[in-house]
Amino acid sequence: MKFRIALLILLLSVVMINPxxxxxxxxxxxxxxxxxxxxxxxxxxxxxxxxxxxxPVTTYLAVEPNYTYLKNGDGxxxxxxxxxxxxxxxxxxxxxxxxxxxxGGVTGYKGLNAYGILGVASxxxxxxxxxxxxxxxxxxxxGFEFGITDYLSVDFxxxxxxxxxxxxxxxxxxxxxxxxxxxxxxxxxxFGVSEE
Amino acid sequence: xxxxxxxxxxxxxxxxALLMTLGNNCITSGNIVVVIxxxxxxxxxxxxxxxxxxVDLTDNSxxxxxxDQLNSVDDIGFACKITNHESTVAxxxxxxxxxxxxxxxxxxxxxxxxxxxxxxxxGGTRSIEWKESxxxxxxxxxxxxxxxxxxxxxxxxxxxxxFHIDVKDIILFLSCNGKP
Numbered sequence: 001m002k003f004r005i006a007l008l009i010l011l012l013s014v015v016m017i018n019p020x021x022x023x024x025x026x027x028x029x030x031x032x033x034x035x036x037x038x039x040x041x042x043x044x045x046x047x048x049x050x051x052x053x054x055x056p057v058t059t060y061l062a063v064e065p066n067y068t069y070l071k072n073g074d075g076x077x078x079x080x081x082x083x084x085x086x087x088x089x090x091x092x093x094x095x096x097x098x099x100x101x102x103x104g105g106v107t108g109y110k111g112l113n114a115y116g117i118l119g120v121a122s123x124x125x126x127x128x129x130x131x132x133x134x135x136x137x138x139x140x141x142x143g144f145e146f147g148i149t150d151y152l153s154v155d156f157x158x159x160x161x162x163x164x165x166x167x168x169x170x171x172x173x174x175x176x177x178x179x180x181x182x183x184x185x186x187x188x189x190x191f192g193v194s195e196e
Numbered sequence: 197x198x199x200x201x202x203x204x205x206x207x208x209x210x211x212x213a214l215l216m217t218l219g220n221n222c223i224t225s226g227n228i229v230v231v232i233x234x235x236x237x238x239x240x241x242x243x244x245x246x247x248x249x250x251v252d253l254t255d256n257s258x259x260x261x262x263x264d265q266l267n268s269v270d271d272i273g274f275a276c277k278i279t280n281h282e283s284t285v286a287x288x289x290x291x292x293x294x295x296x297x298x299x300x301x302x303x304x305x306x307x308x309x310x311x312x313x314x315x316x317x318x319g320g321t322r323s324i325e326w327k328e329s330x331x332x333x334x335x336x337x338x339x340x341x342x343x344x345x346x347x348x349x350x351x352x353x354x355x356x357x358x359f360h361i362d363v364k365d366i367i368l369f370l371s372c373n374g375k376p
Contacts, residue, residue, distance in 0.1 A: 042227050127271065129331065167340075170269070170341075173266060176268060
């Protein structure tokens with residue numbers, strides 16, 4: 001019974017998309033690229049992948065729920081006392097769920113648009129052998145989007161993740177952070193009204 | 197457009213306020229790796245030869261350079277080469293404590309076990325590198341509170357009794373968050 005109700009709601013939603021599309025437009029997309037840890041000797045550069053949706057609020061402002069996965073490369077240290085051999089350590093990985101506010105050219109129509117990005121996220125940092133850390137984090141960045149058509153676009157983004165944390169067991173310690181840069185290329189598909 | 201700009205400005209100011217709340221230290225901090233590689237080789241034998249290794253972080257120049265702006269110890273790792281002289285498989289362990297103990301029983305009763313489960317074949321030698329030591333890491337949160345005290349003992353033991361081991365090429369790695 002529950003399944004039938006859910007199916008009915010889904011079918012009604014699909015039917016209603018057409019008239020709503022006259023005034024509403026949104027996108028879904030995927031992205032991937034390079035993850036660059038900032039000032040972290042215990043990690044190296046790695047990869048980043050993610051998913052996002054964009055829901056324009058006005059012509060110049062949109063919100064983007066997103067999921068991002070960042071994998072750090074293994075950290076490397078040269079050990080002088082053992083004849084300068086290199087030893088490595090797992091660099092860790094982040095899973096973040098959040099919402100970005102995007103401002104600037106956010107409509108995604110055909111042509112080039114630029115925008116700024118400010119976001120908050122719940123981020124989990126996991127590193128082999130250590131307890132996971134889950135913290136509220138910030139995303140800052142800029143992006144450029146090229147609309148190939150009114151429905152399909154490619155974007156290029158540079159974003160910075162700030163992952164703050166404080167170790168309460170260290171009485172003299174302050175709040176520190178890990179920071180990662182993410183340079184990504186993404187592909188987006190828009191649903192809804194066309195400019196033409 | 198004007199309304200949108202005002203909204204964007206408010207969001208920007210909100211984020212700026214949030215960053216200021218986190219503090220300057222949060223923005224400028226980074227991670228460094230402190231390597232303690234001056235620990236001499238040791239022999240460990242049940243009740244007869246039991247020598248811990250004493251670590252004084254204030255002797256380490258990297259630690260000294262960063263200790264005043266240290267936010268946290270984020271990771272602890274080891275490298276070493278353990279030889280098992282017994283005719284049975286040994287399970288290698290590393291324990292940590294501020295206090296000095298004279299017997300394995302005292303260590304087991306009062307110290308914090310930081311590495312456990314390093315299987316060493318009978319009469320065999322096993323090398324553990326920094327990355328691999330994470331497979332055996334335990335009680336990280338308790339261990340780092342001892343490391344913050346800067347002076348502590350490391351005990352190299354075996355879960356089974358009796359035991360007889362040599363430990364060589366001992367390195368301690370600490371990943372620390374602070375001013376890079």
